[in-house]
Amino acid sequence: MSISDEFAFIKDIQPDRLFHAEKVVGIGDDAAIIGVEEGFEKIVCVDTMVEGVHFTRETMKPFDIGYKALAANISDVAAMGGYPLYYLVSITIPKSWTQEELKSIYDGMKSLGEQYEMDLIGGDTTSGKTMVLSVFVIGKVENSKRLLRSNARVGDVMFVSGTVGDAAGGLDILLHNKNADKFETLVESHQRPKPQVTLGRILSKFERVSLNDVSDGLASELLEIAEASQVDIFINKETIPISEDLQRYDADNALKWALTGGEDFELVGSIPETDWAKLEKECLIAGMKITKIGTVASGEGKAFIKSYNGAVQELKKEGYNHFNRG
């Protein structure tokens, strides 16, 4: 059954309780109101998922679409070192989507939102030809904690969390109907990415960190840091963390996907050399994988990849680009 009434739909998706009830006016008025906590600044971001661009009916179930749209935004909060608090949802619904499917999209957001005690506090609903889901997230971070892309300095260590390329491998499996049951971890990386909030919080305790999350691909994110900081970045090819599953699935494409696949939602950044051992230890204690992949050198915003055999190649912004899909 397709959705028959906008107002009944809004009632249906309204949460029955709020985690931060004392601080907000949520769904039900013209706009939401959120309290401002002493000692913190707000973080705000929005990311959109469009049918045919970010997902198809074949690659993502409705639950996954909701889950991933919220995850992408939580990941941006993580990349600023903050905690996510609230979200708003703008949804454009084509007639062909059933009420159950729409409910599943919201259930996907709810299941991840609950993990972080986030409240759904508003949004907007329209009909339209293509499913478009925009999620807005509000988070917080302590005053003056700024994990900016422009914070990298000469001599810093470059690091990345987890493994990269898995989400693109998962997408390849889904698009080409290949062995989805044999490579569940890759498929899951694509459909249910895990935002790295805990790592962002660990990083926020350090003096100076540059940070970015991997949405468009490692190469693109490194270049964003290099450009914002006006430095050059050198990474070592053999240190890029590629999972065994990805290697097993397609060894030939693994490095390409790691560099340009995108949607891994891992954190990539730099930290002073003197803080690296401490960061490594804290991640070990927290059970999180973090890998040194290179160093920061003087320069004007380029990134290079080096091999053990000495070959050096310049990285290009070959990650996902909405208007330049070659």
Ligand SMILES: Nc1ncnc2c1ncn2[C@@H]1O[C@H](COP(=O)(O)OP(=O)(O)O)[C@@H](O)[C@H]1O
């Ligand atoms: N249409 C837009 N209008 C205003 N700001 C935008 C728009 N699109 C992106 N931005 C801003 O540009 C920056 C980079 O965006 P984006 O590449 O989407 O970042 P991310 O990959 O972290 O989501 C962000 O600060 C974002 O808020």
Ligand SMILES: Cc1ncc(C[n+]2csc(CCOP(=O)(O)OP(=O)(O)O)c2C)c(N)n1
């Ligand atoms: C059907 C399908 N084709 C291709 C992709 C790959 N893809 C789509 S958007 C994107 C990049 C991330 O999305 P974007 O809107 O650029 O997010 P942002 O950088 O703003 O976080 C990638 C890798 C996909 N997820 N699904």
Ligand SMILES: [Mg+2]
């Ligand atoms: Mg974005």
Ligand SMILES: [Mg+2]
């Ligand atoms: Mg980002």
Ligand SMILES: [Mg+2]
């Ligand atoms: Mg992008």
